[in-house]
Amino acid sequence: xxxxxxxxxxxxxxxxxxxxxxxxxxxxxxxxxxxxxxxxxxxxxxxxxxxxxxxxxxxxxxxxxxxxxxxxxxxxxxxxxxxxxxxxxxxxxxxxxxxxxxxxxxxxxxxxxxxxxxxxxxxxxxxxxxxxxxxxxxxxxxxxxxxxxxxxxxxxxxxxxxxxxxxxxxxxxxxxxxxxxxxxxxxxxxxxxxxxxxxxxxxxxxxxxxxxxxxxxxxxxxxxxxxxxxxxxxxxxxxxxxxxxxxxxxxxxxxxxxxxxxxxxxxxxxxxxxxxxxxxxxxxxxxxxxxxxxxxxxxxxxxxxxxxxxxxxxxxxxxxxxxxxxxxxxxxxxxxxxxxxxxxxxxxxxxxxxxxxxxxxxxxxxxxxxxxxxxxxxxxxxxxxxxxxxxxxxxxxxxxxxxxxxxxxxxxxxxxxxxxxxxxxxxxxxxxxxxxxxxxxxxxxxxxxxxxxxxxxxxxxxxxxxxxxxxxxxxxxxxxxxxxxxxxx
Numbered sequence: 167x168x169x170x171x172x173x174x175x176x177x178x179x180x181x182x183x184x185x186x187x188x189x190x191x192x193x194x195x196x197x198x199x200x201x202x203x204x205x206x207x208x209x210x211x212x213x214x215x216x217x218x219x220x221x222x223x224x225x226x227x228x229x230x231x232x233x234x235x236x237x238x239x240x241x242x243x244x245x246x247x248x249x250x251x252x253x254x255x256x257x258x259x260x261x262x263x264x265x266x267x268x269x270x271x272x273x274x275x276x277x278x279x280x281x282x283x284x285x286x287x288x289x290x291x292x293x294x295x296x297x298x299x300x301x302x303x304x305x306x307x308x309x310x311x312x313x314x315x316x317x318x319x320x321x322x323x324x325x326x327x328x329x330x331x332x333x334x335x336x337x338x339x340x341x342x343x344x345x346x347x348x349x350x351x352x353x354x355x356x357x358x359x360x361x362x363x364x365x366x367x368x369x370x371x372x373x374x375x376x377x378x379x380x381x382x383x384x385x386x387x388x389x390x391x392x393x394x395x396x397x398x399x400x401x402x403x404x405x406x407x408x409x410x411x412x413x414x415x416x417x418x419x420x421x422x423x424x425x426x427x428x429x430x431x432x433x434x435x436x437x438x439x440x441x442x443x444x445x446x447x448x449x450x451x452x453x454x455x456x457x458x459x460x461x462x463x464x465x466x467x468x469x470x471x472x473x474x475x476x477x478x479x480x481x482x483x484x485x486x487x488x489x490x491x492x493x494x495x496x497x498x499x500x501x502x503x504x505x506x507x508x509x510x511x512x513x514x515x516x517x518x519x520x521x522x523x524x525x526x527x528x529x530x531x532x533x534x535x536x537x538x539x540x541x542x543x544x545x546x547x548x549x550x551x552x553x554x555x556x557x558x559x560x561x562x563x564x565x566x567x568x569x570x571x572x573x574x575x576x577x578x579x580x581x582x583x584x585x586x587x588x589x590x591x592x593x594x595x596x597x598x599x600x601x602x603x604x605x606x607x608x609x610x611x612x613x614x615x616x617x618x619x620x621x622x623x624x625x626x627x628x629x630x631x632x633x634x635x636x637x638x639x640x641x642x643x644x645x646x647x648x649x650x651x652x653x654x655x
Contacts, residue, residue: 214358214538217431219438221362224369225428225511226446228504229421231372232312234454236319236498237475238415239461244471246411247402251458253411254418258451260616261419263609264575265447266599267582268426269440274585274595276439278430279519280512281423281574286523286648288581292639294648297574298520299635300628301427304570305513306547307563308420309347309506310554316502317342317555322479323495326488343555350507351548354514357537358431361511365504372500375493380456383485387463398466413619417564418454420571421505422447423578427512436596510547517543525643562623569620569628576613579606 217225234254242250271284282301286294317339354361401408425432425442432438461470461481473480482490518540521531534541554560583606585593599605617625 215431215433215435216359217362217428218433219441220366222425222432222438222442223446223449224362224365224504225508226422226425226442227373227449228365228369228501229424229508229512230419230446230450230505231369231376231453232315232418232501232505234415234418234450235376235457236478236494236501238418239457239481240470240473240475240477242411242415242458243462243467243477245403245414246407247400247467248398248459248462249401249403249408250411250415250462250467251455252408253415254454254458255451256408256412257416257419258447258454260412260416260609260612261422261447261451262444263605263612264578265422265443267579267606267609268423269443269597270595270599271578271582271585272426272429272439272443273436273597274593276429276432276435277519278428278515278522280425280427280429280516281578282427282516282519283429284426285574285577285581288584289577291523291525291643291646291648292636293577293581294523295520295525295639295643296632296635297577298516298525299638300570300631301516301574302513302520302547303631304567304574305424305509305516306550307554307560308567309509309513309547309551310343311560311564311567312502312506312509313343313347313551313555314339314558314560316346316499316506319495319498319502322476323492323499326492326495340556340558344552346503346506347510347548347552347555350503350510351544351551353507354511355534355537355539355541355544358428358511358539361507365507368500368504368507372497372504375497375500376453379482379486379490379494379497380453380460383460383464383481384456386485387460398462402467410619413616415454416572416616417568419447419450420568421508423571423575424508424512427515430515440597510544510551513547514540514543517546523648524646525639562621562627565621565624566627566631569617569624570631572613572617572620573628573632576610579610579613582606 239250242253246253268281268284271288272280275283275287277283279298280301282294282298285297320342321338350361353364422443425439425446429435429439432442457478461477464470464481464484465473465477470477470481479491479494482494484490486493517526518531520526521528521543530542530546531540532542533539554563582599583603586602
């Protein structure tokens with residue numbers, strides 16, 4: 167349905183060059199009241215609320231269940247041994263330190279854009295522009311990485327079935343990645359409920375496969391099937407290895423905040439947003455910890471590490487034979503598709519929110535009248551994504567996405583403290599962070615600290631993206647002012 171914003175000024179801000187563009191101190195004037203089913207604006211309605219609690223959990227879980235199970239077990243075990251389970255648990259704790267502040271901000275401002283929206287209202291337009299553009303590009307990078315991973319898992323399935331030689335002459339990684347990128351973008355254009363139904367179905371199948379594998383593996387590891395667990399010291403590489411491994415695997419938790427990015431489409435946001443974000447972190451954290459314990463119990467850390475990034479396939483084969491290997495490869499297909507689907511959906515909403523605030527051209531916030539989706543924003547996500555897939559070399563871009571996410575997570579916690587201190591009249595969240603201000607302060611420190619453990623190239627590219635976003639703001643949108651603690655950052 168139309169949002170009344172097919173051009174001209176955006177509610178609460180004037181287009182660049184037309185004056186100060188200072189937003190009202192009342193968020194209802196600027197962005198509308200958030201009802202349980204729609205976000206009501208003065209000129210009509212924004213995106214229809216069609217995503218329930220199950221859909222929110224599917225977005226969070228579907229984005230995060232990926233690297234932690236299908237890439238990291240062998241690598242993590244090689245660095246920390248069975249104690250890598252503690253590394254994943256520590257990563258979950260850090261993620262919760264950010265998920266809780268994000269939940270409070272989301273219930274106070276359940277609008278499309280998520281982290282961008284919170285930070286722009288709490289810290290001002292400059293920070294909002296950098297974070298919003300960074301989220302858009304970061305999620306495009308991540309989507310391309312997931313689609314390449316999907317194609318690689320598809321090839322692995324064919325190889326396991328002995329059919330790889332039939333298509334060996336075709337550039338399947340590019341063909342499959344680009345093809346599914348187009349399909350997922352089109353699906354989102356034809357209605358958010360379509361993308362949500364796909365996400366729900368994929369995540370349900372994925373969790374079903376993983377639960378069978380992990381339950382069977384856990385019972386086997388405990389000796390209930392008479393199999394001898396590989397004996398091993400729990401912390402063979404010392405305590406420090408737990409923390410360095412946590413920095414490596416924390417990228418597995420970059421996804422719960424995608425739920426907040428589509429907050430404008432979540433039904434009953436005061437209830438469903440906190441449950442979806444916190445719940446997805448807890449569910450995924452438990453899955454990761456159990457996966458490491460089952461995997462190291464099957465082979466021992468040294469042998470598990472020798473399998474590299476395909477270690478989980480060999481673990482499944484050891485427990486369930488050929489069917490187990492095929493099943494876990496199919497689960498990898500589901501995981502990469504769900505991650506790509508959620509990232510495309512979330513990236514378009516970040517761009518949509520930027521456009522509504524006139525930080526990018528307002529035409530990008532146009533809503534398709536038939537399907538009620540931001541089709542222009544989706545095109546500017548899907549297009550660059552499939553180009554990156556076709557070009558290849560997405561590994562560095564994936565870590566750049568992690569860099570941008572970590573910076574954003576830290577700023578979310580800072581924005582919460584800023585809004586609590588200024589206490590504007592409109593700030594009335596239905597959920598409040600327990601243990602304030604310790605939780606958001608620790609969340610910010612942990613997020614910023616993990617950036618230091620990333621590769622120098624990824625850090626450099628991330629800084630370039632942030633500087634480019636900053637330049638865009640001063641060239642295009644320096645007159646835009648967004649309400650909050652800092653209206654002129």
